[in-house]
Amino acid sequence: MPLLKFVSRMTANEIRRAYLDFFSEQGHKIVPSSPIVNKNDPTLLFTNAGMNQFKDFFLGNKTPDSRRVADTQKCMRVSGKHNDLEDVGRDGTHHTMFEMLGNWSFGDYFKEEAITWSWKLLTERLGIDPELIYATVFEGASEEGVPRDDEAKQVWLKFLPEERILLGNKKDNFWEMGETGPCGPCTEIHVDTRSREERLKVNGRDLVNIDDSGVVEIWNNVFIQFNRLADGSLENLPERHVDTGMGFERLCMILQGKQATYDTDIFTPILSQIEELSGHKYGGSYATEAKADMAMRVVADHLRAVAFTIADGQLPSNTGAGYVVRRILRRAVRYYFSFLDVKSPFLFKLIPMLVNEMGAAFPELAQQKDQIAKIIEGEEKSFLQTLDKGLSRFADLEAKDGVIDGAAAFELYDTFGFPIDLTRLLAEEQGKRVDEAGFETALKAQKDRSKADAAKSVGDWISVGEDVESVFIGYDQLEADDARITKYRTVELKGKPQYQVVLDRTPFYGESGGQAGDKGTLTVDGEDIPVYDTQKENDLTIHLVKKLPETPDGLVIAKVHAGNRQATSQHHTAAHLLHAALHEVLGKHAVQKGQDVRSKRVRFDFSHFERPSTEELQRVEDLVNEKIRQNIPLIERRDVPIAEAKESGAMMLFGEKYGDSVRIITFDPEFSSELCGGTHVPHTGELGLFKIDSESSLAAGIRRIEAVVGEVALAKVNGEMDTLVELRGLLKNSQDVVKSVASLQDENRQLKKELEKLKAAQAGNLKGELLKSVEVINGVNVIATRVDISDAATIKTMVFNLEKELGDAFILIGSENDGKPMLTLSISKELTESKELHAGNIIREIARNIKGGGGGQPFFATAGGKDAGGLDAAIAAGKEKV
RNA sequence: GGGGGAUUAGCUCAGUUGGCUAGAGCGCUAGAUUUGCAUUCUAGAGGUCAUCGGUUCGACUCCGAUAUUCUCCA
Numbered sequence: 001m002p003l004l005k006f007v008s009r010m011t012a013n014e015i016r017r018a019y020l021d022f023f024s025e026q027g028h029k030i031v032p033s034s035p036i037v038n039k040n041d042p043t044l045l046f047t048n049a050g051m052n053q054f055k056d057f058f059l060g061n062k063t064p065d066s067r068r069v070a071d072t073q074k075c076m077r078v079s080g081k082h083n084d085l086e087d088v089g090r091d092g093t094h095h096t097m098f099e100m101l102g103n104w105s106f107g108d109y110f111k112e113e114a115i116t117w118s119w120k121l122l123t124e125r126l127g128i129d130p131e132l133i134y135a136t137v138f139e140g141a142s143e144e145g146v147p148r149d150d151e152a153k154q155v156w157l158k159f160l161p162e163e164r165i166l167l168g169n170k171k172d173n174f175w176e177m178g179e180t181g182p183c184g185p186c187t188e189i190h191v192d193t194r195s196r197e198e199r200l201k202v203n204g205r206d207l208v209n210i211d212d213s214g215v216v217e218i219w220n221n222v223f224i225q226f227n228r229l230a231d232g233s234l235e236n237l238p239e240r241h242v243d244t245g246m247g248f249e250r251l252c253m254i255l256q257g258k259q260a261t262y263d264t265d266i267f268t269p270i271l272s273q274i275e276e277l278s279g280h281k282y283g284g285s286y287a288t289e290a291k292a293d294m295a296m297r298v299v300a301d302h303l304r305a306v307a308f309t310i311a312d313g314q315l316p317s318n319t320g321a322g323y324v325v326r327r328i329l330r331r332a333v334r335y336y337f338s339f340l341d342v343k344s345p346f347l348f349k350l351i352p353m354l355v356n357e358m359g360a361a362f363p364e365l366a367q368q369k370d371q372i373a374k375i376i377e378g379e380e381k382s383f384l385q386t387l388d389k390g391l392s393r394f395a396d397l398e399a400k401d402g403v404i405d406g407a408a409a410f411e412l413y414d415t416f417g418f419p420i421d422l423t424r425l426l427a428e429e430q431g432k433r434v435d436e437a438g439f440e441t442a443l444k445a446q447k448d449r450s451k452a453d454a455a456k457s458v459g460d461w462i463s464v465g466e467d468v469e470s471v472f473i474g475y476d477q478l479e480a481d482d483a484r485i486t487k488y489r490t491v492e493l494k495g496k497p498q499y500q501v502v503l504d505r506t507p508f509y510g511e512s513g514g515q516a517g518d519k520g521t522l523t524v525d526g527e528d529i530p531v532y533d534t535q536k537e538n539d540l541t542i543h544l545v546k547k548l549p550e551t552p553d554g555l556v557i558a559k560v561h562a563g564n565r566q567a568t569s570q571h572h573t574a575a576h577l578l579h580a581a582l583h584e585v586l587g588k589h590a591v592q593k594g595q596d597v598r599s600k601r602v603r604f605d606f607s608h609f610e611r612p613s614t615e616e617l618q619r620v621e622d623l624v625n626e627k628i629r630q631n632i633p634l635i636e637r638r639d640v641p642i643a644e645a646k647e648s649g650a651m652m653l654f655g656e657k658y659g660d661s662v663r664i665i666t667f668d669p670e671f672s673s674e675l676c677g678g679t680h681v682p683h684t685g686e687l688g689l690f691k692i693d694s695e696s697s698l699a700a701g702i703r704r705i706e707a708v709v710g711e712v713a714l715a716k717v718n719g720e721m722d723t724l725v726e727l728r729g730l731l732k733n734s735q736d737v738v739k740s741v742a743s744l745q746d747e748n749r750q751l752k753k754e755l756e757k758l759k760a761a762q763a764g765n766l767k768g769e770l771l772k773s774v775e776v777i778n779g780v781n782v783i784a785t786r787v788d789i790s791d792a793a794t795i796k797t798m799v800f801n802l803e804k805e806l807g808d809a810f811i812l813i814g815s816e817n818d819g820k821p822m823l824t825l826s827i828s829k830e831l832t833e834s835k836e837l838h839a840g841n842i843i844r845e846i847a848r849n850i851k852g853g854g855g856g857q858p859f860f861a862t863a864g865g866k867d868a869g870g871l872d873a874a875i876a877a878g879k880e881k882v
Numbered sequence: 883g884g885g886g887g888a889u890u891a892g893c894u895c896a897g898u899u900g901g902c903u904a905g906a907g908c909g910c911u912a913g914a915u916u917u918g919c920a921u922u923c924u925a926g927a928g929g930u931c932a933u934c935g936g937u938u939c940g941a942c943u944c945c946g947a948u949a950u951u952c953u954c955c956a
Contacts, residue, residue: 413953415886416886418953448955453885821939851939854940856940857901862901862940864940866939
């Protein structure tokens, strides 16, 4: 039975469309979702809210082209402030990846319009019963000097009776971006999704902001009007903004009259495919015992998260965002492995279905579907292997009184990647339990260690003069002699202060698009300040320095280290040529998956399903070198409208965020044309020589090439040449070095064998003599003498052979190697037992005569020393022992 | 970025507190069995114990560095 008065017939796709259309009608520009992987903001691994891509507008670093914007944004909440990962699957509403519908005003409309439109969209366009809607507004905070948000309340009173407008506290109704930065009061819209009977029993008003109560928050309208400083105080912003966010999945749930997002048409196709492939039926239960149902939700959710992040270019890895992707994927594996009885790669089989469902709205999925499936399958395989190893390690774990040591469980988890919940599960199966406290202690210790290391405190920006938008002039100039510092701040890293400086205009290229930041100097009123790196936070170029200028408001001469920049530019151009060459040699599928351009080398990752052959790599290298020799001039076009760029067929990448106008870098229109913000050389000839250093596999379906150009390449080749020349010299100027070395190796092998034979023969002769020297003492065959063999292994062999022939024997051999004395003692096993002789003990004792020590087992021991003069005494002493 | 582990034959791995002539299974080569194949049996080849340095009479084993790799945390 539908739980709402109405049930919308709209599909998820139609609901999304309705939202965007509505705001388009209100004069909003509809923009595409930015990538789910956040590459521009070091404080954020993933996009976790719709406003992320507009952060610069709120911070005043940039002015927007349109003051009204709306979109649907792919978001992920798995780390930091919002972490929903462990809740996914347990209930019907939490997700790692979700879509956030949002509309924004940048210094344009404010509370009146925002609230009015929210109301109209929900009630008129989407048809939600007005009777079921509640709103909350900020109650005010006297300690902050922020009054109650009566403005918002006044607007709401136009649509809602007073009893359905609630006051909320700072936690629910005051929104902050982070510790510092833009913030303000917000108004939340809640919808009562309960049945009529339940509504009659309990007033919905009492259930607002209570989890799982049936009254759910669907939309938050934030009114940004303050800026939070590092000391905790608030200041008014010059311009006021609106930032809203409405969870798409939740909206669909309400409109379609469902109790869980998993029951909407966003998820039902995924769940039914999981049913089909796993053989389990989805019961939709949230009971703790309904493990399979939970597992299916986990798999459905994580599948989306993993597929979308990979589509946006984030591969699973062991650091940063990639590690988060890996963790999500592994959580899915854990659940299907434990609760769906699936023991082989499974997620990747769901990709074609996912692409069918979502590929139209998100083309990045459709176009890379094979690749995504391949990568996921590879990850699944390797984790299943890890699980396998962990299982056998678990079997070796000892349990005291049925309790598995916490430290041991932690080691299994930390070092071998075996999930703690699996350890728990396995322990339970054997009627054991895990020492949870011990585990938690160990985990906390590790977290503290990592945090202590990463300790970093960021101070407020301190404005110097006017806060104007920073202009990058580094494409055309390497020096600016009339720059000014606009602001700076102190960043403390591991107790050491460092400073970040922003200029009004700068030739410094901040690290972005895989290209390393510039180095150089800032000269402020004659004082030279080295810039050791340049970074970018969103669109802000930040110069990293170790000290601040004496006069921060002075005139700045900003000078980029030209040699370093040139070498970096050469390698960036090389990356473009390599990219194009890979397309030509391997095919169009070989697209860039990441790059790291530095002054010493370029590292280029691309998609390709198999190891390129040596011939293919050679052809790639040859082709790039051919393009270098052609000395192709750079064609740089700035401010090209994005539509025109698309039209031109220039290379664009998934997971990159492109603005309205872009820059196109072309080297031979027939060969290489890419959207790119990096720096390049004016002619390809400047690269001189291109040399591939290595080719390796990075993940399933991803290869990595490292290469060098210019001086670095030349140095490399020269180095190799020098070695070759030297080698040839050593080989008496051999014409064929390879053949010479091979024959040397061969000869060496034969000589070794021959030497061994000779040694054996020598020992054989000696053996004959020694056999003659056998004395019988106390009924034991004794040999105790010096031999003229230096090699320990040979003596060992000989002694073993002697023993074999004599039967019961006590054999003590003295020898010298490089003037160092050595003793070898062998006592037949029977004698060690019947006469209680211990070769190790004896040899330790008699080794004193040669000023040495030794040891071994009862039947064989060796000793060495420093005084060869005592050898005879040692042998005599040894004899006494029989 | 910080911790922990691993690196031994072509492959997968054993190797107990430093001292047995460093092993197993699979694979490889040869022979035997068999009409042939599979099977089985026998013999054999194959190792700078990742690299470099240190401690020690002696290091696969202990210590340090490097490389590669797995894993956890940030």
